[in-house]
Amino acid sequence: MVSATIDPGGKNIAAYGEKPNGLLVFTPDMHFVEVLTDADVPRFASDARGEGTDDENRIAMSRSIGFFGTYTVDENGEFSGNRVEGATFPNWIGSVRTRDDLTLVVQGDRMTERFRRPEGTEIKIEWRRVE
Numbered sequence: 001m002v003s004a005t006i007d008p009g010g011k012n013i014a015a016y017g018e019k020p021n022g023l024l025v026f027t028p029d030m031h032f033v034e035v036l037t038d039a040d041v042p043r044f045a046s047d048a049r050g051e052g053t054d055d056e057n058r059i060a061m062s063r064s065i066g067f068f069g070t071y072t073v074d075e076n077g078e079f080s081g082n083r084v085e086g087a088t089f090p091n092w093i094g095s096v097r098t099r100d101d102l103t104l105v106v107q108g109d110r111m112t113e114r115f116r117r118p119e120g121t122e123i124k125i126e127w128r129r130v131e
Helices: 054-062
Strands: 003-007 020-026 031-038 064-073 079-087 096-098 102-107 110-116 122-128
Antiparallel strands (some): 020 031, 102 110, 110 122
């Protein structure tokens, strides 16, 4: 992930902090995995993931997301949508996204992902292809 911005009410702010970190993988068998994180999220005081404080958990949850599922392409081989099968935010599980709320545009080794949340907020993520 090169950059990620969110535009609530025209504010265009960093969606995953000043150091966004993430990976998006598409497999030939039509599955995807996407993980978005803020590299500046502080480490937990405990080394046990399940023993974070309320504040630690709140910060980690609000500044990261991971999800996976299946994707579809149209007759031209262009992305046409996805279905979320699992996510760190359980409300997304079962979500089906079409071109109406999710677009992917590839130019060379870069891809722009735009996602419009149900309430209208837009998230824009810039990706760079890795070998």
